[in-house]
Amino acid sequence: MTIEEMIARIGPLDEAAMAEAAKHADQLTKPPGSLGRLEAVACQAAGITGDKIPALDRKAVIVMAGDHGVCAEGVSAFPAEVTGLMVANFLNGGAAVNVFARHAGADVVCVDIGVDADVNHPRLVSRKVRRGTANMAQGPAMSREEAMAAIRVGYDIVGELVDEGYRLFATGEMGIGNTTPSSAMLAVLAGLDVSAAVGRGTGIDEERLKHKQEIVRRAIAINKPDASDPLDVLAKVGGLEIAGLVGVILGAAARRCPVVIDGFISTAAALAASRLAPQSAAYMIPSHLSNEQGHAAALEAIGLAPMIQLDLRLGEGTGAALCFLLVEAALKMMREMATFESAGIPGA
Incomplete structure (x- = not known):
């Protein structure tokens, strides 16, 4: 495979998946954006994989x-x-x-x-x-x-x-x-x-x-x-x-x-x-x-x-x-953290 063929296989991030991930993160029991880079990494992972909350266990x-x-x-x-x-x-x-x-x-x-x-x-x-x-x-x-x-x-x-x-x-x-x-x-x-x-x-x-x-x-x-x-x-x-x-x-x-x-x-x-x-x-x-x-x-x-x-x-x-642990924490936040609705807490 040529370098040109390798490069041609790299597509843009999935904007729809990123938007879904960002919307979900804002529904979690925290002020929007309060988990900073962890939220950004979670949205990036969604855009990379095309899944709102991807499984990256291996x-x-x-x-x-x-x-x-x-x-x-x-x-x-x-x-x-x-x-x-x-x-x-x-x-x-x-x-x-x-x-x-x-x-x-x-x-x-x-x-x-x-x-x-x-x-x-x-x-x-x-x-x-x-x-x-x-x-x-x-x-x-x-x-x-x-x-x-x-x-x-x-x-x-x-x-x-x-x-x-x-x-x-x-x-x-x-x-x-x-x-x-x-x-x-x-x-x-x-x-x-x-x-x-x-x-x-x-x-x-x-x-x-x-x-x-x-x-x-x-x-x-x-x-x-x-x-x-x-x-x-x-x-x-x-x-x-x-x-x-x-x-x-x-x-x-x-x-x-x-x-x-x-x-x-x-x-x-x-x-x-x-x-x-x-x-x-x-x-x-x-x-x-x-x-x-x-x-x-x-x-x-x-x-x-x-x-x-x-x-x-x-x-x-x-x-x-060591950073793997932070990526894993970001995905666990998305997967395991309660939403305002599930916790019965009025959202902002």
């Missing part, structure tokens, strides 16, 4: 994992080998995202889309496009065809999970060094200065931060990514797991499922998805505002406002998994 955090050749430039506090080790941790249920997903009643689906190691596990979804990207400070991170292949991986996995009954998705990722390509993508797609887009990632010091900024500047100068062509940006200064998440977002939107966006890397993917298919932004639920520099600007570039702010900067899908 939830999945899709964790895309890939390595980055730019790690050779010393942009991360951790060695690239940690990517494969953390994938094993996800698969064994020991990572933070596993804990939060269990708390939210969700499953973690871990996808090897570009890990530069051989990871074997019965629960691993192995869809390796290539063994890590090339060093974007010396040339394109990957070819346009590889970026498209990675998008297709994410798109197809959502389709498979929808066929299994999943209806609510979250974006997660693992890839040592991946704040560097995410920062480069943000700088190009949002027209930001590199110093505003590049943050500390895994906790690098001031000297390494300046070095990281210089690497991003070099990558942009060498590759000259075209801001009007998001696929070109993904290929030249992006990452395999980032492109995979673009596919997850487009796939969820095409199948009328909400997708909860996690932190900085996930939002860089969401920004690329929104530039490819502006209508996909209506299917996104932003989870949190991370401490990573550039995240607020990335959300603003899409037109999204975060649900929570907990000073998170881990990634993995942790904030999105």
Whole structure:
């Protein structure tokens, strides 16, 4: 399937379902609008699914994992080998995202889309496009065809999970060094200065931060990514797991499922998805505002406002998994809360 065919399958939200949901919310035993963003999320979910009160019980955090050749430039506090080790941790249920997903009643689906190691596990979804990207400070991170292949991986996995009954998705990722390509993508797609887009990632010091900024500047100068062509940006200064998440977002939107966006890397993917298919932004639920520099600007570039702010900067899908609980609360409000009529209370 081509990117054009994927985009063509994304329709507008169901305005009639949203109006029904809003009318129902106003009949609940509370002042109209007094539950704020929860009411907005409930109406958004209705518009996405076409159901006034949808059932989104089966939830999945899709964790895309890939390595980055730019790690050779010393942009991360951790060695690239940690990517494969953390994938094993996800698969064994020991990572933070596993804990939060269990708390939210969700499953973690871990996808090897570009890990530069051989990871074997019965629960691993192995869809390796290539063994890590090339060093974007010396040339394109990957070819346009590889970026498209990675998008297709994410798109197809959502389709498979929808066929299994999943209806609510979250974006997660693992890839040592991946704040560097995410920062480069943000700088190009949002027209930001590199110093505003590049943050500390895994906790690098001031000297390494300046070095990281210089690497991003070099990558942009060498590759000259075209801001009007998001696929070109993904290929030249992006990452395999980032492109995979673009596919997850487009796939969820095409199948009328909400997708909860996690932190900085996930939002860089969401920004690329929104530039490819502006209508996909209506299917996104932003989870949190991370401490990573550039995240607020990335959300603003899409037109999204975060649900929570907990000073998170881990990634993995942790904030999105926590946000599942808020989405569930919004739907339970609609389903279980008494109306003025059923409670025998005179309405306003």
